[in-house]
Amino acid sequence: MFFRDGFFWGMHLIWWGIWLVALGWIFFGPSNWPYPEEEEDDILVTLKRRFAKGEITAQEYEESKSLLKSDK
Template sequence: MHYHDGHFLGMHFVWWIVWIVIGVFFFLFYSSLFQVTKKESPLEVLKRRFAKGEITKEEYKEAKKVLDS
């Protein structure tokens, strides 16, 4: 191989870019794969539904009584 004519140096630079892109891809993929998801409690779901207007105030109070008991 001829190291001094510049061809090897250019290809070496391309391979560094390829490995960096592959590394970033795997890092993002695996970090999102092992991310712990928070599970909502029933009371949080009830509050969210009330805030969105999916249930009325009376339905909210009744369901909250059931959950608290």
């Protein structure tokens, strides 16, 4: 059909290039791109969570909070 004009090989090579780029992106692209990286919990956030769960009392919370803020 278009073998002698060169159109066939040109379009054929373009499609191979598109497939190679797509497969390369799938297999070698960033693996954790849509997911944000986990951040380390701040000590004060952990302290607030423990207080909210009832693991520590209000007095222990205030003492720990003032102790942590004085160290900074």
